[in-house]
Amino acid sequence: MLTELSIRDVVLIEALDLGFGEGLGVLTGETGAGKSILLDALGLALGGRGDSGLVRHGAAQAVVTATFDAPAPESPLALLFDENGLEIERGEPLIVKRIVKADGGSRGFVNDQPASAGLLREMAPHLVEIHGQHDERGLLNARGHRALLDIFGRTEPGATGKAYAAFRAAEAELAAARADIETAARDREWLEHTVAELTALAPVAGEEETLADTRRSMQRAEKIADDLAAIDDFLEGKDGGMAKLRQAARVLERIAEDHVALGNALAAVDRAVIEASVAEESLRDARAEMAYDPRALEDDEARLFELRAMARKHRVQPDDLAALADEMRARLERLDAGEGGIAVIEARVAASRKAFAVASDALTKRRLAAAKRLDVAVAGELAPLKLDAARFQTVVAPLGEEGWSAAGKDRVEFEISTNPGAPFAALTKIASGGELSRFILALKVALAEEGGASTMVFDEIDRGVGGAVASAIGERLARLAQSTQLLVVTHSPQVAARGAKHLLIAKSSDGTVTRTGVRALSEDERREEIARMLSGAQITDEARAQAERLLETA
DSSP states (O other): OEEEEEEEEETTEEEEEEEOOSSEEEEEOOTTSSHHHHHHHHHHHTTOOOOGGGBOTTOSEEEEEEEEOOOOTTSHHHHHHHHTTOOOOTTOOEEEEEEEETTSOEEEEETTEEEOHHHHHHHHHHHEEEEOTTOOSGGGOGGGHHHHHHHHHTOOOHHHHHHHHHHHHHHHHHHHHHHHHHHHHHTHHHHHHHHHHHHHHOOOTTHHHHHHHHHHHHHHHHHHHHHHHHHHHHHHSTTOHHHHHHHHHHHHHHHGGGOHHHHHHHHHHHHHHHHHHHHHHHHHHHHHHHOOOHHHHHHHHHHHHHHHHHHHHHTSOGGGHHHHHHHHHHHHHHHHHHHHHHHHHHHHHHHHHHHHHHHHHHHHHHHHHHHHHHHHHHHHHHGGGTOTTOEEEEEEEEOOGGGOBTTBSEEEEEEEEOSTTOOOEEGGGOOOHHHHHHHHHHHHHHHTTOSSOSEEEEESTTTTOOHHHHHHHHHHHHHHTTTSEEEEEOOOHHHHTTOSEEEEEEEEEOSSOEEEEEEEOOHHHHHHHHHHHHHOSSOOHHHHHHHHHHHHHO
């Protein structure tokens, strides 16, 4: 709900701060007083065109600030803020500001956070519906008629939405399968060659590391082979150390008893022989383990080079070649099994399409029934609004498949015929602004509070009518205002008398500067303003008495 409107330097308005409440608020004033400026200012805050011509002469910029009640959590408005990265504290009022500079350019803000004019326009339908002679939002937008009819008829399209999602998912699966098969068919020769090549190579995960380790070991063994041979000569050759140690031991055994030192020398030589034997055994083990076949080394290197060359060819790691081979075989198998698999998915598509058709047809029937009830409800509102020659119909028509959605297969549009024998046409085709506003009022009353925005503005809905029709308009506006905030720019005393709050728009001049102002009227001032609306410039006692009667019966 709109709670406050602050205007600075907009056309003839220098500074204006207005407060609004629940129910029906009426704005009156003489012709040319500037009522349209007030609506232009509100429209500017809601993303309207930021024309520098709106800036008051001599001012650097125009500023309009509109304050609304806090949006409900999880409401479409709150979700819109989340999508656009705006942080709105829960429970805080929503403050929308628009600044237009005199030299061109404009800026928008939502709770002091920058917001584009496009975002403000997206927010507008959730905040305010403005119905005037040339307005094409709210009920005049055919894109929202289907949702309005569903709300009126309580025709929840949930089951249809689930069926539609399953149908589109099956179609997407079929399209992907066909694309895979088509691609695979084009690549069959390449696939077959690749699979044959990988099968012949028979790569194994982890094989490259094993081969590389073995290759390094054999290459190292090749390098130290001469050193091992030299050690053998040193230890076991004809004149090697082991033979000399054993000879020394045999000599010492004969003379060891002759002296203690000789016995010690024999023990040391025996230990040396034992340690040298251990060394010999270790060397034999090393030679055995590091022995290599030059041909095996060549084979190992050749295998390693083949694996790495194949990996480079397919732009994968050598360890991924085995998985690549499995993937290529699977693609060939899918290609070979192609038509059979496609047939299964096609059957699934057909079944899901049928399920969507059943659900959407049931939804269409409910919509048609709701449309009849809505037509009757609107028709009952037309005659009191001096639209008794007009006819209203809710068109529920099938859409082509390209228009199917989670909301079904229907196009919904509200149409009218304003004269007997005239063809039905869209609401926007009505020429008369006042007639259009009355049609919207009739439709709004029939739809009760449904429509989205918590605030509605009617601009001169009573244009060209008076008497009983004006009274009927006032009565319906008051009824509608029981469920939503309503602001009405009016020239009709019958409508003005219904207001819960009355604002007077007036123009003043000091001889050099003309200004437009707005002020709330007291009960006495309100009675006087309604009397003026009844009698014109010269207010008579009879007009005052009539104004009193209107206020008493409102």
